[in-house]
Amino acid sequence: MKGWVYVISNPAMPGLIKVGHSTKDPELRARELSSTGSPHPYIVEYEMLIEQPARVEQQAHNALKNWRERKEWFRCSCEEAIAAIQRSAGSGVIHESFKRADRERSAAIRYAQEQSAARKKEIDAKLAAQELALQLRYDARLKSHFIDLPFWQYWASGIVVVALLLAFTDPKITDQGFFWLSVLGGAAVGAIIKTIMDERTKNSPGYQALLREQATALDEAREAILVLCPNLNCKRTVRFQVDQLLAVKDGKWNCPVCKVPIDPLKQ
Structure with missing residues (x-):
């Protein structure tokens, strides 16, 4: 039996x-x-x-x-x-x-999975923060290319344009009609002028070059973590690929130049 x-x-x-x-x-x-x-x-x-x-x-x-x-x-x-x-x-x-061996093996696998998931979460958070910082920095640089005039100045220019057109095309218009057409039409013309100026800025070589630079920087920020070496005599920017960070369990890295220890998730 x-x-x-x-x-x-x-x-x-x-x-x-x-x-x-x-x-x-x-x-x-x-x-x-x-x-x-x-x-x-x-x-x-x-x-x-x-x-x-x-x-x-x-x-x-x-x-x-x-x-x-x-x-x-x-x-x-x-x-x-x-x-x-x-x-x-x-x-x-x-x-x-072998129940003990099976339990220990399962526990080891579970622990490794938990550690990997926690590390992936840390890396994702670091990448998100890095991408946001870059986005804000480039947004400020891009905004600086625009002539940041208040809309009333475009509106005023539009009023002048409409008033001149009315003066030459409809000399019999009443003063009240002239006023309201100039004000309302000036707003529309001012908006058109602003749109034209903005489009001209966006199509300028300098603006387009900055857009390409931003796209490249953001692509890199999604694939690697950039860390400034803590050694004041080095200050090299060290690039850590996401795949590398996930593969190394203890997270021990050194600056390739001065060999100072770097933790890319803490710095």
């Missing part, structure tokens, strides 16, 4: 492990033991499904007899108990599972 041979431990009894057998799933056996008033739950460290589990358990107990504390409890390591079970089982193993 096939059944399980298992290794169980409990944090309340460090250094002690239980080697037993059961036809039940060892996890059920661990829960049964945990319900007996133990301050900590019992943990399945290893399990093996095999024919004649009682025989394998007995042989494993004999192999571990020098470490026996009481009945199925032994003062030895999990690795020693597992090795004794495997030697006793020979080649008749149906299935075995």
